[in-house]
Amino acid sequence: MMRIPMTELTSQYTSLKEEINNAIHRVIESGRFILGPEVEGFEREIATYCGVKYAIGVASGTDALIISLMACGVKPGDEVITTPFTFIATAGAIAHCGAIPVFVDIDRRTYNIDPNQIESKISNKTRAIIPVHLFGQPADMDAILKLSAKHKIKIVEDCAQALSAKYKGKEVGSIGDVGCFSFYPSKNLGAFGDGGMIVTNDSQIAEMSMILRQHGVKSTHESVMLGFNSRLDAIQAAILRVKFKHLDNWTNLRRQIASLYSQLLTEVEEIEPPYVEKNNTISASYYTIRLRNQLIDRDSLRQYLALKNVATAVHYPISLHLHQVFKTFGYKQGDFLESELAQEQVLSLPLYPEMRNDQVIEVVDIIKEFLRR
Numbered sequence: 335m336m337r338i339p340m341t342e343l344t345s346q347y348t349s350l351k352e353e354i355n356n357a358i359h360r361v362i363e364s365g366r367f368i369l370g371p372e373v374e375g376f377e378r379e380i381a382t383y384c385g386v387k388y389a390i391g392v393a394s395g396t397d398a399l400i401i402s403l404m405a406c407g408v409k410p411g412d413e414v415i416t417t418p419f420t421f422i423a424t425a426g427a428i429a430h431c432g433a434i435p436v437f438v439d440i441d442r443r444t445y446n447i448d449p450n451q452i453e454s455k456i457s458n459k460t461r462a463i464i465p466v467h468l469f470g471q472p473a474d475m476d477a478i479l480k481l482s483a484k485h486k487i488k489i490v491e492d493c494a495q496a497l498s499a500k501y502k503g504k505e506v507g508s509i510g511d512v513g514c515f516s517f518y519p520s521k522n523l524g525a526f527g528d529g530g531m532i533v534t535n536d537s538q539i540a541e542m543s544m545i546l547r548q549h550g551v552k553s554t555h556e557s558v559m560l561g562f563n564s565r566l567d568a569i570q571a572a573i574l575r576v577k578f579k580h581l582d583n584w585t586n587l588r589r590q591i592a593s594l595y596s597q598l599l600t601e602v603e604e605i606e607p608p609y610v611e612k613n614n615t616i617s618a619s620y621y622t623i624r625l626r627n628q629l630i631d632r633d634s635l636r637q638y639l640a641l642k643n644v645a646t647a648v649h650y651p652i653s654l655h656l657h658q659v660f661k662t663f664g665y666k667q668g669d670f671l672e673s674e675l676a677q678e679q680v681l682s683l684p685l686y687p688e689m690r691n692d693q694v695i696e697v698v699d700i701i702k703e704f705l706r707r
């Protein structure tokens with residue numbers, strides 16, 4: 335039996351080999367390796383795609399978050415509200431600014447931050463909210479926009495898993511004050527290394543981000559603030575520009591695979607397929623199910639699938655408030671019950687654009703087989 339991996343990163347290259355090789359050679363021969371025309375071209379393409387005025391290429395999605403927060407004026411001692419059910423980098427970025435991550439529990443159905451619980455966590459130190467569009471499902475932005483307007487706090491969208499997702503028809507990243515994307519190889523649009531992008535309509539945030547990514551240097555050689563070395567490589571930008579043309583097609587394939595999974599799994603009582611808000615369009619970056627029945631042992635299911643050559647992953651096994659690194663913030667087990675329940679029950683199944691229907695059927699059949707035993 336063929337192995338079914340979580341994600342597959344070589345076939346995209348195989349299908350675009352010549353074009354990608356040419357793009358890489360073009361950069362090598364140009365001698366422009368950092369920023370330059372390839373990065374500027376890619377920035378324009380992303381800005382157009384997202385429908386925003388500015389896009390700023392940086393070294394990673396994590397850096398996009400850190401720089402965005404700083405550009406929004408987040409300072410040491412400030413508070414930034416976010417979800418505990420996300421990748422570590424979301425809250426890590428807050429802590430890197432010297433700010434305090436203030437977690438708000440998630441909505442059980444969407445796994446995204448529960449907007450109804452945000453307001454009670456807003457204090458006079460709250461500077462920003464980071465909604466995460468987890469697994470490519472847009473967060474409830476209207477409710478968050480209202481709170482942001484009422485309390486004058488910035489919204490930094492973590493779109494690392496959500497490029498090509500739409501909230502009520504609008505591209506994610508263009509809804510809050512600033513959006514952050516990641517081009518980590520396994521994301522929907524993956525580089526051959528690290529990369530990230532900041533998008534915004536706010537000229538001040540855009541200017542601050544450009545300054546911060548380059549040692550705090552404005553236009554002259556004088557540094558006006560403490561910055562970073564966080565720029566997008568020209569080779570990565572050139573590769574990404576080739577792949578970007580296929581993103582919508584790949585996302586559509588992902589969506590089709592996700593809906594086939596859901597169709598096949600609705601009849602399986604023990605499993606809750608991902609919920610999709612009807613006004614939104616998902617990017618289907620992960621296909622994450624919930625094991626409804628407390629009696630199903632997730633590890634045994636994973637082992638069974640592994641034995642049958644099917645890879646799985648858990649996004650995420652530890653809620654952020656329970657990570658050792660955030661101990662200093664004083665959180666404890668039991669603080670965010672929905673997030674803690676999700677960490678025990680979720681399971682991500684293989685999903686990549688090239689995945690065939692018969693492979694999806696096979697994965698579901700193996701799950702059913704396990705549940706019947």
Ligand SMILES: *Cc1c(COP(=O)(O)O)cnc(C)c1O
Binds near residue numbers: 395420516
């Ligand atoms: C991948 C990811 C990041 C970080 O992106 P990098 O490019 O790996 O630094 C941040 N937040 C979320 C939700 C992610 O999935």
